[in-house]
Amino acid sequence: MAHPTLLLALAAFAVRCAADMVAVTGATGKLGRHAVQQLVEQGHSVRCLCRSAPTKPSRGEDATAGEVAAWLATLPGVEVFQGQVTEKEKVLELLRGCSACLALHGAKRYTKAEDLLPWVDESTDANHGKQVNCEAVGYLLDAAVANGCKRLVRVTGKGEDPWSPFSILINGLGSMAKAWNQEGERRLRGQSQVDYTIIRPGYMGKVDATLDDEVSLALADDGGDLKVSAIPHRCVAELCVRCLAYPNAARATLVAMTQPGDGPRPLGAMQGPLLLVVLSAFCNVAGAEDAGSCEGDGPALLQSKQTRSLGNLSLENIQLHSLPIPPTTCTHCCWQDGEEVPCLDVERCAARGPQKGKYAIVLSLVGAAVQSANETRFRYFASMRAAAKLAGADILLLVDKRNNASLSPFVLKLVQEKELKLLLVDWEVPPQMTWTNSKVPWCGRQDFIRLHVLGLQGYDAAAYYDTDVEFRGDITPMLKCAATGKFLSSSGGIGEPLNVGFFALRPDSRLLSAALALAEVGFDKQTCWANMGWAPRDYAYVGGECGQGFMYTLFYRSGGMVDKVLSSAGVVVDSAQLDRCMWNYQTHNDCVKPFDCSRIRVHHKPAHLTEFQECQKMEFHKLLSVKNEIA
Ligand SMILES: NC(=O)c1ccc[n+]([C@@H]2O[C@H](COP(=O)([O-])OP(=O)(O)OC[C@H]3O[C@@H](n4cnc5c(N)ncnc54)[C@H](OP(=O)(O)O)[C@@H]3O)[C@@H](O)[C@H]2O)c1
Numbered sequence: 001m002a003h004p005t006l007l008l009a010l011a012a013f014a015v016r017c018a019a020d021m022v023a024v025t026g027a028t029g030k031l032g033r034h035a036v037q038q039l040v041e042q043g044h045s046v047r048c049l050c051r052s053a054p055t056k057p058s059r060g061e062d063a064t065a066g067e068v069a070a071w072l073a074t075l076p077g078v079e080v081f082q083g084q085v086t087e088k089e090k091v092l093e094l095l096r097g098c099s100a101c102l103a104l105h106g107a108k109r110y111t112k113a114e115d116l117l118p119w120v121d122e123s124t125d126a127n128h129g130k131q132v133n134c135e136a137v138g139y140l141l142d143a144a145v146a147n148g149c150k151r152l153v154r155v156t157g158k159g160e161d162p163w164s165p166f167s168i169l170i171n172g173l174g175s176m177a178k179a180w181n182q183e184g185e186r187r188l189r190g191q192s193q194v195d196y197t198i199i200r201p202g203y204m205g206k207v208d209a210t211l212d213d214e215v216s217l218a219l220a221d222d223g224g225d226l227k228v229s230a231i232p233h234r235c236v237a238e239l240c241v242r243c244l245a246y247p248n249a250a251r252a253t254l255v256a257m258t259q260p261g262d263g264p265r266p267l268g269a270m271q272g273p274l275l276l277v278v279l280s281a282f283c284n285v286a287g288a289e290d291a292g293s294c295e296g297d298g299p300a301l302l303q304s305k306q307t308r309s310l311g312n313l314s315l316e317n318i319q320l321h322s323l324p325i326p327p328t329t330c331t332h333c334c335w336q337d338g339e340e341v342p343c344l345d346v347e348r349c350a351a352r353g354p355q356k357g358k359y360a361i362v363l364s365l366v367g368a369a370v371q372s373a374n375e376t377r378f379r380y381f382a383s384m385r386a387a388a389k390l391a392g393a394d395i396l397l398l399v400d401k402r403n404n405a406s407l408s409p410f411v412l413k414l415v416q417e418k419e420l421k422l423l424l425v426d427w428e429v430p431p432q433m434t435w436t437n438s439k440v441p442w443c444g445r446q447d448f449i450r451l452h453v454l455g456l457q458g459y460d461a462a463a464y465y466d467t468d469v470e471f472r473g474d475i476t477p478m479l480k481c482a483a484t485g486k487f488l489s490s491s492g493g494i495g496e497p498l499n500v501g502f503f504a505l506r507p508d509s510r511l512l513s514a515a516l517a518l519a520e521v522g523f524d525k526q527t528c529w530a531n532m533g534w535a536p537r538d539y540a541y542v543g544g545e546c547g548q549g550f551m552y553t554l555f556y557r558s559g560g561m562v563d564k565v566l567s568s569a570g571v572v573v574d575s576a577q578l579d580r581c582m583w584n585y586q587t588h589n590d591c592v593k594p595f596d597c598s599r600i601r602v603h604h605k606p607a608h609l610t611e612f613q614e615c616q617k618m619e620f621h622k623l624l625s626v627k628n629e630i631a
Contacts, residue, residue: 023094052082362464364450367446463475499604
């Protein structure tokens with residue numbers, strides 16, 4: 001009887017025989033064969049680059065490259081294409097008609113004794129790390145551009161400090177493969193025509209059998225770090241395949257490891273990690289890099305380590321703009337219950353607001369940040385001050401009163417200089433909340449302290465903002481609109497229907513009471529808050545268990561327990577979402593093209609320089625020009 005996986009694959013293939021062709025390099029490798037199998041199961045046609053001619057089909061651990069190539073050829077929709085990644089013409093042909101490429105090859109050459117002879121240029125060897133891990137990436141990019149192939153996923157390795165003993169050992173023994181892999185990464189980041197995702201796995205292999213059920217996939221951007229751990233080939237393969245269908249994972253560099261988790265969480269069964277992928281995409285990747293080449297004295301990574309110290313940067317005299325807001329800059333961005341709705345016309349709404357109101361902009365600090373907050377955390381504060389000045393708003397900082405004594409000197413100085421007012425509160429998480437998560441760090445504390453904004457009576461409107469928000473335009477219309485009694489927020493750039501980094505409303509203690517009642521009802525991973533479900537998504541989106549899911553449920557869902565808590569508190573909500581490309585810019589995703597960055601009023605994320613399609617925060621521009629002047 002045919003194997004069920006094969007039947008499934010055949011069925012998927014039949015349904016999606018017109019699916020796009022994906023090219024896979026390193027298809028005979030341990031990672032590659034998993035990836036090809038998963039692509040097939042999803043109904044893709046696959047063209048595999050194999051160095052060896054197919055022999056007798058076998059997929060076993062000890063199978064030769066020829067045997068694996070023969071096995072690949074037996075899979076439905078798979079074409080075996082013979083060649084090397086270092087053959088430019090072959091690579092061009094490989095990508096013909098392909099919409100995406102998984103570049104899973106890697107140099108296998110060990111350093112040879114003769115490499116030490118000064119008259120031997122070992123890097124011209126077609127199997128050398130320079131050729132396989134760097135030059136070949138250039139060939140793939142050229143071929144992708146020539147063939148209109150827009151998506152490339154590249155697996156490299158964890159990007160440790162090049163001078164770490166581990167890097168020196170691996171590079172010394174393996175023809176500098178690791179260093180050249182990172183040069184290959186630079187080439188990917190340095191171009192703008194192909195959307196890449198770089199995946200840096202830990203050690204690929206079997207996870208300790210006793211732990212297998214206990215670990216989950218952990219992903220981070222390469223600005224963060226994860227302890228090296230074993231990660232199954234199949235998980236990395238699945239991540240590669242999933243990234244193809246996930247636009248937000250484009251132009252991202254991800255570190256993928258395993259970590260002790262909440263019990264078994266096979267990647268296939270969860271959306272969470274993918275959303276984490278996306279989160280990662282918004283964080284830093286190694287600094288700005290040019291397209292570069294594989295020529296020169298050696299990997300540039302060995303010559304310089306990118307640093308991005310922000311120093312004591314302050315932007316005085318910031319001029320915020322009031323450029324007209326285009327009617328629509330974000331498509332598929334605004335949601336009510338399970339439905340997509342038009343985003344609110346803020347200026348029209350503001351026309352109904354008060355001529356002059358008492359406004360507040362609110363920030364918060366929790367946990368270790370209370371003690372450590374410094375000018376880096378508050379690097380956009382000057383722009384917030386400018387926005388507050390223009391709107392005539394106070395700036396308030398929410399802190400749990402138990403942390404009052406440990407406020408950082410920087411914050412104390414801001415308070416003393418009357419730049420912000422401290423708002424000491426009784427809790428970070430509502431005491432009666434029935435949901436918590438022992439995960440550290442848990443998003444709950446940082447998210448739920450914001451609920452205090454709901455009850456901030458005495459203000460006509462209050463707007464909460466994360467500290468990484470940079471104000472670029474006048475927010476007065478938004479505050480005026482909130483003062484009409486509307487709850488305002490925007491969706492997030494990674495699938496969340498509400499991004500808790502910004503919301504605004506006319507505070508009302510009854511709203512806070514309703515929120516506390518909802519907190520008491522609690523959360524369930526399957527059914528979200530108060531069993532109201534995950535609509536408008538069909539998965540547990542990022543932050544669903546914390547403020548993003550909580551607020552969306554309270555302010556945008558109707559019926560069930562939500563209606564009950566609101567009516568018990570004697571309050572009705574009137575909520576509307578704002579065009580996030582203007583009012584809470586997070587990524588260019590869903591922003592109409594061409595997008596005019598100069599119109600953004602509030603720029604939340606991302607801040608890194610390498611993503612060419614992204615609008616850049618002003619401060620980073622300024623930093624860049626300072627750097628150029630010095631250079
Ligand atoms: N394994 C790990 O722990 C680990 C950790 C981090 C990153 N990585 C990266 O992930 C990659 C894949 O891992 P893996 O475990 O699948 O490695 P693998 O089993 O050694 O597979 C490497 C693949 O690259 C192919 N290849 C090498 N040189 C080539 C060339 N010149 N032209 C075409 N194909 C070529 C190999 O083809 P043949 O079968 O013909 O030799 C093989 O298919 C590694 O190469 C490495 O760069 C691995």
